[in-house]
Amino acid sequence: MRKVRRGLLVLVSGLIIVLLAAGAAWAQSASASGSASASAAGGSGGTFIEGTVNNMRTVNPWKAIESPEYEVLALNFDLLENFDKSTLQASPGVATSWSQSSDGLTWTFQIRPGMTWQDGQPFTANDIAWTYNETLNCKLGNSLDYLVPNFTKSITATSDTELVWTTDKPTSAPIRPPWVYIAPQHIYGNDTCAEINKEPFFEDGKPMIGSGPFQLTQWDKGQDWTMTANPNYWGGAPHISQFKVVLYDNSEAMVNALKQGEIDYTNLGSVDLFNQLQSESGTNGITTHVGPAVTFGQMSFNMCDPTSPDAAPYCQKNPGTGNPALRDPAVRTAISWAIDRQTIVDKVLAGYGEPGTTIVPPFATFYHYQPTADEAIGFSIDNAKQILADAGYKDTDNNGVLNDPKTGQDLNFRLILRSESDIGARLGTYVTGWLKQIGIATTSEVVSDGKLSQAWLSDDYDMYIWGWGPDPDPDFMLSTFTSNQCGTWSDTCYSNPQYDKLYVDQQTAPTPEDRQKIVYQMQDMLYKDIPEVVLYYDKSLEAYNSAKWTGLEDNVSPQPEGFLWNQYTAYSALTLQLRGADSGSSGGASSGLLVIVGILGAIIVIVGIVMIARRGKSDEDLA
Amino acid sequence: MGTAKYLLGKLGQLFITLLLVLSLAFLLFRVWQPGDPVATWAKASGAHFSATQLAQVRHEWGLDVPLPEQYVQYMGQMLTFNFGTSTILNPDASVSSLFWSRMAKSAILIVTSTFAAIAIGVLLGIYGGWKRQGKVDQASMGSSMVLYAMPEFVLGMILILLFAGTLHLFPVSLYESPIPKTGLAHWTDVINHMALPWVTLTLAYVGEFYLVMRSSLLDVLGEEYIALARAKGVREKYVLRKHAVPNALLPTITLVALSFGFILSGVITIEYVFSYPGVGKLSVEALTQRDFAVLQATFVISVIAVLLANFIADLTYAYLDPRVRRA
Secondary structure, eight states, X not given: OHHHHHHHHHHHHHHHHHHHHHHHHHHHHHHHHHHHHHHHHHTOOOEEEEEESSOOOOOOTTTOOSHHHHHHHHHHOOOSSEEOTTTOSEESSSEEEEEEOTTSOEEEEEEOTTOBOTXXXXXXXXHHHXXXXXXXXXXXXXXXXXGOTTTEEEEEEEETTEEEEEESSOOXXXXXXXXXXXXXXXXXXXXXXXXXXXXXXXXXXXOOOOSSSEEEEEEETTTEEEEEEOTTOTTOOOSSSEEEEEEOSSHHHHHHHHHTTSOSEEEESOHHHHHHHHHHTXXXXXXXXXXXXXXXXXXXXXXXXXXXXXXXXXXXHOOTTOOGGGGSHHHHHHHHHHOOHHHIIIIISTTOEEEOOSSSOTTSTTTOOOOOTTTOOOOOHHHHHHHHHHTTOBOTTOSSSOBOTTTOOBOEXXXXXXXXXXXXXXXXXXXXXXHHHTTOEEEEEEEOHHHHHHHHHTTOXXXXXXXXXXXXXXXXXXXXXXXXXXXXXXXXXXXXXXXHHHHHHHHTOSSHHHHHHHHHHHHHHHHHHOSEEEEEEEEEEEEEETTTEEOOOOOBSSSSSOBSSSOSXXXXXXXXXXXXTOOOOOOHHHHHHHXXXXXXXXXXXXXXXXXXXXXXXXXXXXX | OHHHHHHHHHHHHHHHHHHHHHHXXXXXXXXXXXXXXXXXXXXXXXXXXXXXHHHHHHHHTTOSSOHHHXXXXXXXXXXXXXXXXXXXXXXXXXXXXXXXXXXXXXXXXXXXXXXXXXXXXXXXXHXXXXXXXXXXXXXXXXXXHHHHHSOHHHHHHHHIIIIIIISOOSOOXXXXXXXXXXXXXXXXXXXXXXXXXHHHHHHHHHHHHHHHHHHHHHHHHTSHHHHXXXXXXXXXXXXIIIIIHHHHHHHHHHHHHHHHHTHHHHTHHHHHHTTOOSHXXXXXXXXXXXXXXXXXXXXXXXXXXXXXXXXHHHHXXXXXXXXXXXX
């Protein structure tokens, strides 16, 4: 009798587990439909969730460096002007119109009337004047150069709706547009320079106040952050009610989350994962999208030459350990000829890119300089060898590696590669192989970005491969090759007084056409001098849940293909909406758990029945 | 009397080890610094700072006083669990709050999975030792060896491929859905997210407990008092339950205590593979971003956890085996 009861116990507990699973499933479906009807009733448009592997470190608009930071700032704040959809040149935004005086020294902007900050306070020209003057006076961060501090005379609000900007020289800087997010004077107006530098701009429970279509309302540092729609945005209220970003440690986990409906959108750094998603597209409600090539990858040479009279002061103080052979233009030219950029695009980028030429990507259609057929450096191992032979490089010790005619040393360069890039090591393998063919040995090392930064800032390297994501306007990218950027943004500590002069000239060029000529000349100069080899322009690879969302526009670009999300101005952020009334959140994954629990319960029930049956039999046997 | 003396001795040892380790941490983080924390912070924050501003920060962090003085300050802070504020991960937030909010999520994962691993491992170990070379023993021996030898992250990835990649049954990352749920749905959501890391951790530790329990039971079963009990005609079930298992459990108990001590270090890879927001992931973040205040705290707290676990293991051992106390 006791034995039978034990079997019963197992049977009953199994039944309880099955019932629990069923109950949980019911509760889950009830809560899912509950939230769907609630959102329909409130007229809100759901939460759009992006997955990323890039952490956000600061939302202080003056201190942003990385893309997730700019993504939040661009939705939370306004610039003086917007970027036009098709040209990415300045278009009406906060400033509705502008004019330049006939002598070119004064710009007058009409500011949109009736604008408010997200806390309801009026937004006026005074806020813009204050933000710009604070940036100039406190020399704030990376945005300072946009306000051409060397020849800006004054920036003043002449009324609530008019801003006047005067300069010593004619310049088009005010309509590039200046990448300085306009901050509310009524909140930060009393901050000292030190305070504004340390200002967090977001603290728990206090939403960040800007004037954009969204505002940052939650930020769990290192995990996720949420922006809530601003229904009073001057450009119209967004359809969606929230935009959330979730941080992942690796792209694989993120792509799985996208497939399972936990996130809605991602911009992928991994070509392999993108290809995998693309091969499955159509079957899982995920749409992939190949955007324009805005970013580029480059191999930089250590150009810090402390013996040169033109050397930047930083380079003189930190001479580093660069191999002097790389200061010979012939060596750099030969290396450039030895790199097969098309193969890199085909094999490393799986075709999602274009071979690189100059530091202003073709995406900036108006300012990108394409070298002429005569100037173009293609792929030719023979040319490369010839250039080195003509310059006197011979393998004097017959070890397969050329020797420097000046020092007699082997041409052996250190090459630093990034471990934090999906393609860092692969690029290195190709480059090393090509250089070997022309008699140059390399010692390559794959390191973290932190370590690479240290090597780069202390000029302790020969060559490294890294990348850039330039602005639509070429000014910033061009500035990184001026000599006073050595030690801050300069890739190579390149120093050329002629180039420095051209940089100022392009800033003060009266018309875009004049400026274009100078910008062309600067790119040409770098293309021939080769402080770095632009290897490729890589395309933006995006994927989103199209079964759930609609309205992402891809026409923000001067090229046929644009970005779906994270555009310079809020376009898709306003048009995006839930597809139909379906806002059912991810039920698939949860039901997986319930299936397992259910199966487990069923197994226990069967075991219980078997036990009862067997025990019963043995009781009979005993009888 | 003997017990008190034993306790005091162990406590003294614990305290001395703690001081030594804290001093070692001081050497690591302050004297032999992997990069100047102030310079790293300035770089991470992206703004240009003047020398005076940097000096100001150095002062705020107490890095501008002579090392001996820093050492005294540091010891005071550590012994009172005052870990200061985070510098890079979450500027100006207290390290303790950052740590404990993550610790809660790690603890729920680790404690439950370790208990499951102990239960499964010990029971299988007893059965395997008792019915040595039986079918169950051979099967569990083989799988235990494989699980014990396999790195946790490999196991985790296999489970991801199987359950998430192919079967699409479980989410592979985070603690809950990006849009948090409420009520009962919240808990099924959390369990659902925890399922794969939980199974990974459980499987990873089952092997260890199984192997230790089995071999120690085999040792005990070879003892003379077992032979005596059998000779007296005690039924096999009772030989096992009353004589063999209690004695064989001793090494397992040490292992249990120690494995709780390694909670913090053990989950680092698992939390990283599953993007699970616990302390393991926190220490990886602190390390890669050089948040030395957080790194120091995770280091010190994991050391304390190991020391305490050792201490508890000693005490339980002494309680269960009187010979230890007298020795």
